[in-house]
Amino acid sequence: MKLNRQHELFRESVRMVLDRECVELVDDWERDGVMPVHQLCKTLAAEGLLGLTMPVEDGGLGLDLGYSYVWAQELGRVPAGAPAMALSVQTDIVAPLLARAGTPEVRRDVLRPAIRGELVAALAATEPAGGSDLGALTTTAVRTERGFTVNGTKAFITNGSVADFAVVLCRTGEAAGIGDLALLVVPTNLAGVRQVRHTGKLGHRSCDHGTLTFTDVEVPAAYLLGEVGEGYELQTRTFTRERCFLAVVALGQAERVLRATVHHARRRRVLGRALTDHQAIGFRLAELDAELDLVRSYAGEAYQLLADGAQCLREASIAKLRATRLLREVADVGLQVRGAAGYLGVDDVERTYRDARAGSFAGGADEALLHLIAGHLTGTEQE
Ligand SMILES: Cc1cc2nc3c(=O)[nH]c(=O)nc-3n(C[C@H](O)[C@H](O)[C@H](O)COP(=O)(O)OP(=O)(O)OC[C@H]3O[C@@H](n4cnc5c(N)ncnc54)[C@H](O)[C@@H]3O)c2cc1C
CATH class of the missing domain: 1.20.140.10 (Butyryl-CoA Dehydrogenase, subunit A, domain 3)
Incomplete structure (x- = not known):
């Protein structure tokens, strides 16, 4: 990866922030089995770290991927995997997806607040019956007059029981095979969403992992990412x-x-x-x-x-x-x-x-x- 002096200066500053906000605290988080991810997101957002490569018009810094690379390297220096796991979902998995395919409503309601550290994100693809074969997933999103009705269960989801919204991979039944898959943004405060934390994990003990269950959850049409079939x-x-x-x-x-x-x-x-x-x-x-x-x-x-x-x-x-x-x-x-x-x-x-x-x-x-x-x-x- 081609890095320049600006990237290296960024490394110095991000290292200081992570030392203060994660390295010094992570032993306690791991002992207690809880990382204060909402607080952490707010603190890191204030340093601009949740929107490094996100568009300026969405509140990001609009920087190149070299900054994401340095961010990943520095997260690896933290002596526990939990912060990197939770934060990678926020900064380098969900945010780029929303920036790429989000409607104006998605950008306003979730992307910008996520970059400001006000909302914690999750990406929910895996289901209790399996995660490797995405073509076999069973969570459904059925089109209604106002959007979609979502039913199903997602499991092993990072930030799953604490996330304020999840990007959920669903089956729409509108085409054959994987051609019917769609990604929907589902705020977890909608009626019918249930979040349960996984306990007794081997590792990443302070990172939240959870199950998300959707029962007749009504999701607005504007919360579809891209088109049905592009999931x-x-x-x-x-x-x-x-x-x-x-x-x-x-x-x-x-x-x-x-x-x-x-x-x-x-x-x-x-x-x-x-x-x-x-x-x-x-x-x-x-x-x-x-x-x-x-x-x-x-x-x-x-x-x-x-x-x-x-x-x-x-x-x-x-x-x-x-x-x-x-x-x-x-x-x-x-x-x-x-x-x-x-x-x-x-x-x-x-x-x-x-x-x-x-x-x-x-x-x-x-x-x-x-x-x-x-x-x-x-x-x-x-x-
Ligand atoms: C710490 C952690 C965080 C995670 N976070 C998320 C998240 O945020 N969002 C999310 O959606 N999912 C998440 N997952 C789930 C992860 O994506 C799945 O574990 C992964 O996709 C595998 O799915 P599975 O565990 O259901 O195993 P299965 O799909 O049931 O597979 C079981 C085993 O079968 C074998 N296998 C799989 N494919 C093949 C193949 N083609 N050929 C031969 N053998 C094969 C492998 O050994 C595999 O471990 C997380 C998992 C962990 C452990």
């Missing part, structure tokens, strides 16, 4: 940016853990030598460092393609697949090198180990990404 395409575009973003966050997290692991391994002595002087450990860390360089370079190229407006779902998927796998590996080695102390949670590596596990599902299961990559390889998948 799949819009969702796919969203996946492209989401996967690029998640890849860069994961690499930031991997870099943080690897650095801390090297720091530990240089000080911890076994058989009279630092752990780094044992080739088994030193080479393992070197391999991870080399891999980190390679994947960072690839993810940067994918981000650049995105910034250049190229179709790059395949590249975004490869970046996300490899970056999140690498993070799991780095966290695993990090835990190993710390021995029992790591397992007992003396620092945040144990947390990263748990959080990192979500990387093989969130934003698309590894096998779903491989399915897409294989489709490109064999010529059966096109963007």
Whole structure:
């Protein structure tokens, strides 16, 4: 990714804000299992961070995607995955979707308030019966005189039980196959919306994940994004940016853990030598460092393609697949090198180990990404 001096200056300022607003507080949030996402959004919005790349006329800063890239990297420095997960939905998943396809009413009622940090967003595609096969989803949006009636249930949704609105992928029945899918903005204060928090998660303990149930929810026609039938395409575009973003966050997290692991391994002595002087450990860390360089370079190229407006779902998927796998590996080695102390949670590596596990599902299961990559390889998948 081509970054200039302005991007690097931005990095310094965003790092200071995240240190103050997340790094210093996240241990408490994780201990309590609650992140004050509404408060956090308001605070970060005041710094302009919720609308970096959004249009100026919608209250954003209208900056290029290099700023989104730096934002993702810096979120990866926070020693817990929860803030990156919740905020990525707000800034780099839902907001770009609303900016691309939102009607004037959507921009007025949700996009601008979301950029101001007044509303928390969710994107609801996955259902209890599955998330990989979007063509099989069952939530319905049936056209009425004034809009749509929505029925169905979405599960595992980031910000799901706290969001003020959700962008919901629905089946309209107006065409065959995925041609009938539509994305609707559904404010969660509408009659018939029920939000329930998932509890007892392996990781991301302070990040909200929830189920959204819609029972005869009346949604105004103006809250349709794009046209009926464009839901799949819009969702796919969203996946492209989401996967690029998640890849860069994961690499930031991997870099943080690897650095801390090297720091530990240089000080911890076994058989009279630092752990780094044992080739088994030193080479393992070197391999991870080399891999980190390679994947960072690839993810940067994918981000650049995105910034250049190229179709790059395949590249975004490869970046996300490899970056999140690498993070799991780095966290695993990090835990190993710390021995029992790591397992007992003396620092945040144990947390990263748990959080990192979500990387093989969130934003698309590894096998779903491989399915897409294989489709490109064999010529059966096109963007
Ligand atoms: C932390 C977290 C946050 C999330 N946030 C959101 C969110 O905000 N919004 C949202 O809509 N969803 C969200 N999800 C859900 C996520 O998108 C789904 O987990 C993912 O799409 C996979 O769907 P599934 O879990 O229902 O698994 P299924 O679709 O039931 O798949 C189960 C398993 O089957 C395998 N599989 C899948 N596809 C293939 C294939 N083509 N070939 C072979 N094997 C395959 C994989 O191993 C997969 O894990 C989140 C998930 C997590 C863990």
